[in-house]
Amino acid sequence: xxxxxxxxxxxxxxxxxKPLDHVGGYGIRPGMYLVQGALALPGGVxxxxxxxxxxxxxxxxxxxxxxxxxxxxPFPEEYRIGDTYSMIVFGLDIEENEYAFRFxxxxxxxxxxxxxxxRYLLDPYARAVVGQxxxxxxxxxxxxxxxxxxxxxFSWGKSTSPDIPFTDLIIYxxxxxxxxxxxxxxVKCPGTFEGLxxxxxxxxxxxxxxxxxxxxxxxxEMEEMRVVDGEILYNYWGYNPVxxxxxxxxxxxxxEYNRExxxxxxxxxxxxxxxxxxxxxxxxxHTAEGNQDGPCFSLKGIDNNVYYMLTPDGDYYNFSxxxxxxxxxxxxxxxxxxxxxxxxxxxxxxxxxRFDLASILGRSEDGTPLRRPPLLESLSADPILSRVxxxxxxxxxxxxxxxxxxxxxxxxxxxxxxxxxxxxxxxKGDGGMAANxxxxxxxxxxxxxSLEREDQASVNFITCHDGFxxxxxxxxxxxxxxxxxxxxxxxxxxxxxxxxxxxxETDDPEILRLRKRxxxxxxxxxxCSRGAVMVRAGDEFGNTQYGNNNAYCQxxxxxxxxWNNLKTEREMFTFCSWMNAFRMRHPVLRRKxxxxxxxxxxxxxxxxxxxxxxFDGNTRLLGVLYAGRDESDSRDDLVFxxxxxxxxxxxxxxxxxxxxxxxWKLNVDxxxxxxxxxxxxxxxxxxTIGGRSVMIFTxxx
Numbered sequence: 121x122x123x124x125x126x127x128x129x130x131x132x133x134x135x136x137x138k139p140l141d142h143v144g145g146y147g148i149r150p151g152m153y154l155v156q157g158a159l160a161l162p163g164g165v166x167x168x169x170x171x172x173x174x175x176x177x178x179x180x181x182x183x184x185x186x187x188x189x190x191x192x193x194p195f196p197e198e199y200r201i202g203d204t205y206s207m208i209v210f211g212l213d214i215e216e217n218e219y220a221f222r223f224x225x226x227x228x229x230x231x232x233x234x235x236x237x238x239r240y241l242l243d244p245y246a247r248a249v250v251g252q253x254x255x256x257x258x259x260x261x262x263x264x265x266x267x268x269x270x271x272x273x274f275s276w277g278k279s280t281s282p283d284i285p286f287t288d289l290i291i292y293x294x295x296x297x298x299x300x301x302x303x304x305x306x307v308k309c310p311g312t313f314e315g316l317x318x319x320x321x322x323x324x325x326x327x328x329x330x331x332x333x334x335x336x337x338x339x340x341e342m343e344e345m346r347v348v349d350g351e352i353l354y355n356y357w358g359y360n361p362v363x364x365x366x367x368x369x370x371x372x373x374x375x376e377y378n379r380e381x382x383x384x385x386x387x388x389x390x391x392x393x394x395x396x397x398x399x400x401x402x403x404x405x406h407t408a409e410g411n412q413d414g415p416c417f418s419l420k421g422i423d424n425n426v427y428y429m430l431t432p433d434g435d436y437y438n439f440s441x442x443x444x445x446x447x448x449x450x451x452x453x454x455x456x457x458x459x460x461x462x463x464x465x466x467x468x469x470x471x472x473x474r475f476d477l478a479s480i481l482g483r484s485e486d487g488t489p490l491r492r493p494p495l496l497e498s499l500s501a502d503p504i505l506s507r508v509x510x511x512x513x514x515x516x517x518x519x520x521x522x523x524x525x526x527x528x529x530x531x532x533x534x535x536x537x538x539x540x541x542x543x544x545x546x547x548k549g550d551g552g553m554a555a556n557x558x559x560x561x562x563x564x565x566x567x568x569x570s571l572e573r574e575d576q577a578s579v580n581f582i583t584c585h586d587g588f589x590x591x592x593x594x595x596x597x598x599x600x601x602x603x604x605x606x607x608x609x610x611x612x613x614x615x616x617x618x619x620x621x622x623x624x625e626t627d628d629p630e631i632l633r634l635r636k637r638x639x640x641x642x643x644x645x646x647x648c649s650r651g652a653v654m655v656r657a658g659d660e661f662g663n664t665q666y667g668n669n670n671a672y673c674q675x676x677x678x679x680x681x682x683w684n685n686l687k688t689e690r691e692m693f694t695f696c697s698w699m700n701a702f703r704m705r706h707p708v709l710r711r712k713x714x715x716x717x718x719x720x721x722x723x724x725x726x727x728x729x730x731x732x733x734x735f736d737g738n739t740r741l742l743g744v745l746y747a748g749r750d751e752s753d754s755r756d757d758l759v760f761x762x763x764x765x766x767x768x769x770x771x772x773x774x775x776x777x778x779x780x781x782x783x784w785k786l787n788v789d790x791x792x793x794x795x796x797x798x799x800x801x802x803x804x805x806x807x808t809i810g811g812r813s814v815m816i817f818t819x820x821x
Contacts, residue, residue, distance in 0.1 A: 121507075122556070123150050125512070127465065129732075137149070137161060137162060137163055137208065137210075137282065139210050141196065142192070143193050143196075144341060145191070145618065146191070146193060146209050146210060146211060146212075146590075147164075147206070147209075147210040147211065148193065148196075148207050148208060148209055148210065149165035149210075150198075150199050150200075150206060150207065150208070151167060151168055151199070151206035151207045151523070152166040152168060152206060153201055153204050153206045154168075154797075155168055156168050156169065156244075156245040156456075156459065157168070157169075157243055157244075157245030157246060157267075157365065158219065158243065158245075158246070158247070158267065158269045158406050159248065160214060160269050160270075160271045161208065161364070163210055163211070163616065163686045164208045164209055164210040164211070164212065165208065165209055165212050165214060165269050166206065166207070166208045167179050167206070167207055167208075167209065167219065167243075168204065168205065168207075168245075169204075169205055169221055169223070169243060169244075169245070169422070169817070170202075170203045170204040170427055170452075171203060171205075171422050171423050172203050172423050172452065173225050173226065173233060173235065173423055173425070174203075174223040174224060174225040174411055174422070174423075174428070175223075175224045175225050175226075175235075175380070176194065176195070176197075176222075176223070176224045176225075176236075176382055176679045177194075177195045177205040177221060177222070177223050178192050178193065178194045178195065178221065178222040178223075178631060179192070179193045179194075179195065179207065179209070179219060179221060180192045180220045180221065180222060180240055181193070181209075181217055181218075181219055181264060181701060181749070182217065182218040182219065183213070183216055183217070183218075184215075184217065184218060184250075184377075187250045188252075189220075189240075192222070193207070195207050195208065196709075199482060206372050210806075210818070212269075214269040214271070214378055214578070215377055215378055216270075217268075217269065218250050218266040218267065218268050219243070219266065219267055219268075219269070220240035220242060220264070220265075220267065221240070221241045221243060221264045221420060221422075222237055222238070222239060222240060223235055223236075223237065223240065223241065224237035224419060225237075228434075228504060229412070229434050230322055230433055230434045231425065231434055231481055232423055232425030232430040232434045233424065233425060234420050234424045235421065236416075236421060237570075237671070238488070239262050239264075239416065239421050240266070241264075241418055241421045241422060242264070242265040242266065242267060242363060242417050242418040243267045243348060243363075243418075244363065244364070244365075244418055244422065244456060244575065245365050245456075245459070246267030246268075246363050246365060246366050246421060247267075247268075247269075247270035247365055247366055247380060247381070248267060248268040248269075248366050248367075248376075248378075248381070249265050249266070249267060249268075249272045249338040249362060249363050249366045249369065250264055250266050250268050250304075250368065250369075250378035251264075251266060251436060252265075252342075253338065253369040253370060253372075253375055254353070254368040254370060255297070255311070255341060255675075256341065256342065256354065257711070258619050258676075263538065264417050265362060265363070265417050265418070267363075267366075268377070268378060268380065268505075269378060270378055270379070270380050270381065270476065271378050271379065271815060272467060273379070274379075274381070274382055274385045274467075276385075276389060276469060277389075279389045279392055279393055279469065280392065280469070281392055281397060281469055281471045282329070282392055282395050282396070282397050282506075283397075283471070283507060284329055284330065284395075284397055284471075284472070284791075285658075286509060286533065286576050286651075286652050287574075287575050287576070287650065287651060287652060287710040287711040288652075288710060289329060289330050289397075289509075289579075289652035289653070289654075289657070290327065290328045290329050290330065290647075290652075290653055290654075290700055290703065290704075291328070291330045291331070291332050291399065291579070291652060291653065291654040291655070292323065292326070292328040292330065292331050292332065292654075292655055292657055293331075293332040293334070293355075293401075293584055293585060293654055293656050293657060294316075294331060294332070294334065294657035294742075295312070295333075295334045295358075295679065296312070296313060296316055296333055296334070296336060296368075296371050296659070297311040297312075297356070297359065297371065298311075298675075298679045298680045299315070299319065299344070299657055299681055300312070300315035300316060300318070300319060300680060300681075301315075301680045302677065302680040302681055302682050302683060304682055304683035304684045305319075305681070305683050306683065307319065311371075311372040312371055312372060312383070312449045313371050313372060313383045313384045313386075313387045313737065314372075314373040314383055314386075314387070316372070316387055317386065317387045317390055317391075318366070320390060320391060320394055320396070320800050321541050322394075323391075323394075323396060325697065326660060326693070326696065326697050326700065327491075327697050327700030327701050328396065328655070328700065329395060329396055329397065330396060330397040330398070330399055330471070330472075331391065331396060331397075331398055331399070331401040331731075332399060332400075332401060332444055332474055332654065332785045333399070333400055333474075334357060334358060334400065334401045334585060335357065335358035335359055335361065335368075335400075335401055335403055335718050336358070336367055336371060336384065336400060337358075337361045337362075337363065337364055337365075337366065337367070337368065337402070337403070338361070338362045338363045338366040338367065338369065339355070339358040339359075339360050339361050339362055339408065340355065340360055340366050340408045341354040341355050341358070341370070341425060341675070342354060342355070343355045343360050346605065346708055347607035348601060348603060348604070350673075350786040351603065351676060352675075353604070353605065353673040353674065353675075354633060354673060355672070355673065356647045356671070356672060356675040356679060357585065357672045358403075359403050359442070359476060360403075360406075360442065361403050361406075361408060362407070362408050362418070363418070364402075364404070364456070364457075364460045365460055365463055366380065366381075366415060367380060367381045367384045370381075371384070372384070375775050381467070381468065381605075384468065385467075385468055385469075388399050388469055388470070389469070390466055392469060392471075395472035396784040397472065397509075397734070398468075398469075398470055398471055398472075398475065398817035399470070399472040399474055399509060399511070400464060400470050400472075400473050400474070400662075401473075401476060402461075402474070402475055402476065403476045403477075403719040404446055404447055404448060404460075404475065404476075404480075404481060404483070405439070405440045405442075405445060405446055405448075405476060405477040405478075405480040405516065406440035406442045406443065406444050406446060406480075407419060407444065407446065409443075409444060409672065410442070410443035410444055411435070411436045411438065411443035411444055412435060413437065414443055414444070415441075418419060424471050424511070426447065426450055426453070427446060427447055427450075427452075427453055427541055428444050428445065428447055428450050428695075429444075429445045429446070429447045429483070429485060429486070429487060437486075437487050438511070438517075438518075439477075439480050439483065439487060439516050439517060439518040440477055440480060440516065440517050441517030441518075442517075443488065445480060445483075445487075446480070447485055447488065447799070448480065448481045448483070448493075448495050449481075449482075449483070449484060449485065449493055449494050449495050450485060450525055453495075454494060454495045454498060456497060457499075457768075458495075458498060458499065458502060459506075461473060461499065461502075461504075461505060461604065462502070462504045462505065463503055465505060465508055466504065466560070466777050470508065471508055471509060472508050472510070472511060473508065473509070473510060473511065474508025474511040474512075474513065474515055474535070475510070475511065475512050475513060475529070476564055477513055477515065477516040477517060478512035478513050478516075478518045478521050478526065479513075479514060479515050479516040479520040479521075479526070480520075481493060481496055481511075481512075481514075482522075482526075482527055483520075484493075484765070487518075489520060490527075491527070492527065493527055496527050496529060496532065497527075497529050500528075500529035500530065500531035500532060500533075501529070501531075509533065509811075510531055510532050510533065511532070511533045511534070511535065511579055512526050512532050512533070512534050512535065512706050513534075513535045514526040514534045514535065514538065515531070515698050521537075522534075523536060523537045523538050523567065524538070524564070524566075524567030524568065527575060528570075528577065530570075530572045530573065532577075533576060533577050533578065533579055533652065534577060534578065534579065534580065535579050535584070535654075536560070536564060536567070536578040536579055536580055536581070536651070538556075538560065538564065538567065539560040539564060539578065539580045539581065539582075539649070540581055540582055540583075540584075541614075541616060542556040542557055542559075542560050542647070543557055543560055543561075543582055543618070543642070543645060544555075544582060544593070544615075544616035544642075545616050546742070546763075547641055547642055547645065547763070547765055548616065548617070548618040548638075548765070549618075549740060549765045549766065549767065549812070550552060550616075551737045551738060551740070552736075552737040552739075554727070554735040554739040554740065554742050554765075555735040555739075557738075557742055557763070558725050558735070558742055558744060560580070560649065560760060561645065561648065561649045561650070561744050561761070562649075562650050562723045562744065563575045563577075563578055563649070563650035563711075563728045564577075564578050564651070574711075574712065575650050575651050575710070575711040575712060576651075577651070578650075578651035578652070579651065579652045579653070579654050580646060580649045580650075580651050580653050580654070581653065581654040581655070581656075582642050582645075582646055583655070583656040583659055584654065584656055585656065585710070586612075586669075586670070587611075587612060587615065587668075587669050587670075588615055588617055588664050588669045589656060589658060589659060589665055590639050590642060590643070590656065590659035590662075590663075591635075591639065591659070591662045591663060591664045592617070592664055592665055592666075592667055592669070593615070593617045593618075593638075593639075593642070594617065594620055594634075594635045594639060595619055595620070595623075595624060595625070595635060595637040595667070596615075596622070596624060596667040597617060597618065597619045597623060597663070597783070598615075598616055598625060598667070599611045599613065599615065599668070599669040599670070600666065600667030600668060600820050601665060601667075601668050601669065601670050601770075603668065603674065603678065604670060604671075604672075604673055604674070605673075610670050611669045611670030611672070612666075612669060615669060617639075620634045620662065621634075622636050622639070623667075624666070624667060626675060632758055634812065636691075636692065637790050637791065637813065638812060639659075639662070639671070639692065639814060640692070640695055640790040640814070641763070641786065641812065641813065641814045642678050642774065643655075643659070643660075643695070643696055643699055644699055644761075644788060644790060644816065645761070645763060645814060647699040647702065647703040647709070648703070648709050648744070648746075648761045648816065649709075650709065650710060650711060650712075651710075651711075655696075655704075657681060658681045658685075659696075660684075660689075660693050660696040660697070661685045661686045661689040661690075661692055661693045661759060662688070662689040662690060662692055663681055663682065663685060665678050666678060694796075695795055695796065698796055699788075702787065702788075702816075706757055706818070707748070707750050707751070707757070708746040708747065708748040708757050708758075708759055709757050710744055711760055712748065713748030713749055713750060713757070714748055714749040715748065715749070716747040716748055716756045716757075716758070717749065717756050718747070718750060718756050718758075718782070720745070720747035720758070720775075721747065722747060722748060723744065723746055723747075723748075724744075724745045724746065724747075724775070725742070725743065725744060725745075726743035726744075726745060726760075726772070726774075726775055727739055727741060727742065727743065727772065727775070728741050728743070728771070729772070729773060730774070730775040730776065740764065740765040740766040741762070741764050741765075741766065741770050741772060741809070742765070743753070743760060743761070743762045743763075743772060743775075744760070744761045744763075745759070745760045745761075745775055746758070746759045746760075746761075747759065756782070757818075758782065758817075758818060758819040759816065759817070759818050760774060760775070760784070760817040760819075761814070761815075761816050761817075762807075762809055762814065762815045762816075762817075764809045764811060764812065764813050764814070765812065766811060766812070766814060767811045768811045769808050769809060769810050769811050770808070770809055770811075771806045771807065771808050771809075772806065772807055773806050773807070774801070774807060774817060779820055782819035783800055783801060783802070783819060784800075784801040784816050784817045784818070784819050785799065785801065786797065786799040786800075786801065786815060786816075786817055786820055787816045787817065787818065788814065788816035789809075789810075789813065789814050789815050790815075791809065791810025791811070791812075791813030791814075791815075791816045792810075801817075
């Protein structure tokens with residue numbers, strides 16, 4: 121019955137949509153002005169695009185895979201409303217057609233005007249980009265990017281986002297290609313969305329409930345492709361977007377003519393059905409068009425002086441470090457970004473976004489930081505985006521650092537770079553870091569004092585794609601990026617790492633034991649910190665990049681996860697999985713809960729002696745007591761985390777819990793051979809914690 125009603129509705133629309141004019145052998149009529157891009161309609165396709173500076177616009181149609189268009193249809197002047205061109209073209213076989221636009225207008229680089237009526241331009245709202253569907257290959261016919269019409273026919277059924285509370289998130293950051301490209305991954309479709317889908321049972325076993333995908337928008341991996349020491353280097357990470365609305369076709373295991381995105385949607389649907397949210401790492405700070413020496417394939421040729429921040433003489437501001445900077449707070453660019461995010465939420469059921477170099481999104485057209493950036497405020501208040509996570513990388517490449525001060529409007533969370541730095545420093549034994557580490561573990565209230573944010577602001581992490589892996593953090597004192605071809609000048613030099621006495625690989629059993637203990641320490645502290653947490657894919661089984669802390673160009677075993685390590689590092693995987701589950705069993709670790717009946721404060725610090733919260737430059741023993749009650753019952757939940765960053769064993773006393781109503785139980789001791797323990801303490805004697813170790817205790821009625 122429903123299908124019949126739909127068919128009748130489509131037929132009704134078809135009767136209403138009839139050509140009013142004929143150009144180049146095609147019937148046309150004014151299009152859907154409020155729907156940017158290409159929209160498939162019964163019997164035709166609506167093409168809509170706008171330009172503030174152009175004189176006129178043409179639609180170029182290509183047969184699939186051909187170099188030259190078979191027809192070019194000018195938009196009639198009467199089809200232009202304001203600065204928007206819209207036209208329905210009837211009778212197109214969308215499976216055999218690709219399209220691009222051409223604009224005529226003034227050419228004056230000194231004023232930022234780059235119109236060229238002979239240049240074919242990619243639709244900024246394209247749902248699919250053609251010409252680069254196979255990784256590392258570009259068809260000779262494609263001298264520029266073109267778009268394909270996509271029919272949105274994917275069935276989501278009753279699938280919805282899990283809508284996980286922010287503080288409950290255990291985010292797993294991964295690179296779609298690198299996650300399964302290694303032969304050891306054991307998947308049928310390595311390096312693809314489908315390959316990742318095959319690994320969903322693994323993600324569930326690990327116990328993560330969100331995946332953060334490094335860029336999946338269409339990007340050009342061959343930008344600045346080069347050969348170093350016989351190895352082809354690509355722009356592997358994908359932080360150079362070509363089109364914001366199109367998924368990267370090289371991540372699909374099969375060509376999806378006019379169904380681009382179906383494989384990604386299938387992945388997201390199955391992740392959601394397994395209780396795992398999907399967060400996209402999005403790059404709205406620059407594009408692959410680069411500076412004045414870069415290509416012109418889309419925004420430059422449509423409205424260069426609108427889409428990019430330009431100096432008074434027409435050059436490009438470079439707050440991104442990648443040649444150009446999107447002019448995010450121009451109304452047109454704001455609208456494009458808002459349309460894009462809405463599209464990914466509506467059509468792909470994405471649960472959140474992590475914004476790369478997000479401080480750029482708060483700059484004015486001349487680069488000045490704004491007090492109330494219109495874009496950030498609009499995104500925070502948008503009704504379509506009201507339940508998705510908005511996570512800022514709260515800095516940019518020009519030195520604007522806003523961790524703790526990013527304009528949040530009560531909605532934005534931040535990658536807490538200070539958490540990473542302070543916890544790294546404390547755990548490797550640096551003096552004077554205990555007080556900072558304590559603040560980081562309890563949600564960084566010194567950074568996020570506003571009551572409207574509380575535990576909702578901080579995404580805590582120790583490692584991410586940018587920097588050392590967790591294994592390398594305790595195997596290298598220095599970065600080793602020689603294979604990137606820049607004489608080891610690239611990558612951050614401030615790693616706060618420690619090689620434990622030997623640089624790189626070693627057979628020394630004592631060093632290997634110490635390194636594993638330090639990795640467990642870091643993971644345990646992270647899982648016992650308030651706010652959301654994020655881990656880097658592969659850290660749970662000792663993935664290494666051999667000291668490379670900037671592997672953005674390494675499409676090889678430096679960046680690919682070696683799943684053989686899951687066998688040799690099974691104990692580490694088991695520990696991480698157990699800690700993930702432990703975190704979820706104890707809400708007091710994730711956020712402030714109801715007050716404990718026993719009268720203990722929500723959080724308290726204990727530096728060796730109960731209730732001694734005074735730290736000095738020599739303090740390396742930190743005890744954090746979390747106390748509260750789960751909202752679902754009235755039982756108290758106490759978790760005490762003791763961290764000894766000193767190199768020798770130390771003694772400490774546990775705070776005596778509530779007049780004998782509780783007994784402490786030791787759950788974790790990274791200093792023991794078996795890190796996961798279950799030992800009941802019968803009396804409140806002093807406890808000895810091993811050097812460079814973490815112990816975790818619980819108590820309850």
